Amino acid sequence: MREIRIGSTVEVAVERSDYPPEKIQQILANETVAVLGYGVQGRGQSLNMRDNGVKVIVGQRKGGKAYDLAVGDGWVPGETLLDPEEAAAKGTIIQYLLSDAGQKEMWPKIKPHLTAGKALYFSHGFSIVFADQTHVIPPADIDVILCAPKGSGTTVRRLFLEGRGINSSFAIHQDATGRARERCLALGVAIGSGYLFETTFRKEVVSDLTGERGVLMGAIYGLWLAQYEVLREHGHSPSEAFNETVEEATQSLYPLIAEKGMDWMYANCSTTAQRGALDWFKKFAAASKPVFEELYESVANGTETRRTLEANSRPDYRETLEKELKEIADSEMWQAGIQVRALRPERQGKAD
Numbered sequence: 001m002r003e004i005r006i007g008s009t010v011e012v013a014v015e016r017s018d019y020p021p022e023k024i025q026q027i028l029a030n031e032t033v034a035v036l037g038y039g040v041q042g043r044g045q046s047l048n049m050r051d052n053g054v055k056v057i058v059g060q061r062k063g064g065k066a067y068d069l070a071v072g073d074g075w076v077p078g079e080t081l082l083d084p085e086e087a088a089a090k091g092t093i094i095q096y097l098l099s100d101a102g103q104k105e106m107w108p109k110i111k112p113h114l115t116a117g118k119a120l121y122f123s124h125g126f127s128i129v130f131a132d133q134t135h136v137i138p139p140a141d142i143d144v145i146l147c148a149p150k151g152s153g154t155t156v157r158r159l160f161l162e163g164r165g166i167n168s169s170f171a172i173h174q175d176a177t178g179r180a181r182e183r184c185l186a187l188g189v190a191i192g193s194g195y196l197f198e199t200t201f202r203k204e205v206v207s208d209l210t211g212e213r214g215v216l217m218g219a220i221y222g223l224w225l226a227q228y229e230v231l232r233e234h235g236h237s238p239s240e241a242f243n244e245t246v247e248e249a250t251q252s253l254y255p256l257i258a259e260k261g262m263d264w265m266y267a268n269c270s271t272t273a274q275r276g277a278l279d280w281f282k283k284f285a286a287a288s289k290p291v292f293e294e295l296y297e298s299v300a301n302g303t304e305t306r307r308t309l310e311a312n313s314r315p316d317y318r319e320t321l322e323k324e325l326k327e328i329a330d331s332e333m334w335q336a337g338i339q340v341r342a343l344r345p346e347r348q349g350k351a352d
């Protein structure tokens with residue numbers, strides 16, 4: 001356990017060394033972990049647990065890319081790769097890692113398998129907190145726990161293979177067995193977390209939905225796009241606009257922020273850049289804060305989850321999504337990106 005003091009706030013983080021492999025194996029000795037869904041998280045988490053000596057089975061419907069990927073990763077059909085319902089019946093811990101819309105849809109079929117003493121595990125507070133929309137209400141005699149890696153499942157796996165770990169949030173919603181916490185933390189480390197920070201299901205889902213719609217994904221692209229367009233409209237070439245908006249950010253300046261913070265990145269730029277950034281960040285903060293308030297409200301009052309469930313439950317949701325992603329890919333900015341990335345010396349001659 002590591003105590004962190006930030007101003008007047010004291011937080012305790014659970015670390016990997018609190019749950020060495022022998023302790024994980026002891027806590028989970030009589031458990032079969034059924035990972036339902038072999039998407040981005042299901043894949044990363046199940047492979048890491050398997051490598052950590054946990055007894056894991058995967059529940060993924062036959063047919064489709066995810067199933068083939070699971071077979072390719074060494075899950076054995078009929079043994080460690082089953083239908084989601086079959087896996088739910090066999091598992092003592094059910095990791096519910098279908099897409100959030102998929103969790104709602106499958107719930108009536110999964111619920112009967114959640115018998116007394118089992119644990120239901122989520123990587124997002126979505127289904128439980130917005131139960132008025134999802135109707136996911138677990139029986140009272142099971143544990144309901146959460147471990148949410150704060151990053152893509154791809155990163156969960158990559159960092160694990162590099163011997164590193166991802167930060168995750170954890171939360172206990174229901175402790176029916178008295179073992180919910182130890183189950184949750186043992187799993188949290190087994191899936192590849194480096195540090196685990198305690199939260200609630202509600203805090204997790206509200207912050208996560210805000211972050212991904214905001215600075216992590218939605219806002220960052222919105223800002224980049226606006227700057228790219230202004231540069232182009234003023235006669236700058238596509239490569240100049242892209243370099244000055246995206247390539248420099250990801251290749252030079254963001255890694256410096258990751259290393260030692262914003263002040264460190266600023267300190268390593270010119271005094272000219274520093275003066276301008278120090279003046280302008282306040283204007284951007286003031287201009288965007290009302291949008292973040294609007295976003296937070298839309299998350300907190302359930303508008304965002306309602307929209308997600310509606311859009312992602314449509315039979316043609318994949319085609320619509322692919323069309324929207326293709327529009328981005330085909331836009332001048334990201335076409336410029338393909339060309340500019342190909343010029344990175346280490347990528348010469350290699351495809352994107």
Ligand SMILES: NC(=O)C1=CN([C@@H]2O[C@H](COP(=O)(O)OP(=O)(O)OC[C@H]3O[C@@H](n4cnc5c(N)ncnc54)[C@H](O)[C@@H]3O)[C@@H](O)[C@H]2O)C=CC1
Pocket residue numbers: 036037038039040041042060061066096097098099100101102103105106123124126148149150151152153154
């Ligand atoms: N993608 C990520 O890296 C992160 C995801 N999460 C959370 O983890 C959970 C899983 O998310 P992802 O891995 O992104 O899921 P995903 O969108 O990759 O889908 C996971 C699996 O669900 C299956 N599925 C989808 N709809 C279904 C349905 N109606 N019936 C049966 N199966 C269905 C798909 O075949 C797929 O194998 C979600 O709660 C998500 O919010 C949390 C942190 C990051």
Ligand SMILES: CC(=O)[C@](C)(O)C(=O)O
Pocket residue numbers: 149150151152153208212216
């Ligand atoms: C990767 C992650 O943590 C996100 C952005 O919240 C998600 O994929 O839902």
Ligand SMILES: [Mg+2]
Pocket residue numbers: 149150151208212
């Ligand atoms: Mg997240």
Ligand SMILES: [Mg+2]
Pocket residue numbers: 208209212
């Ligand atoms: Mg998310």
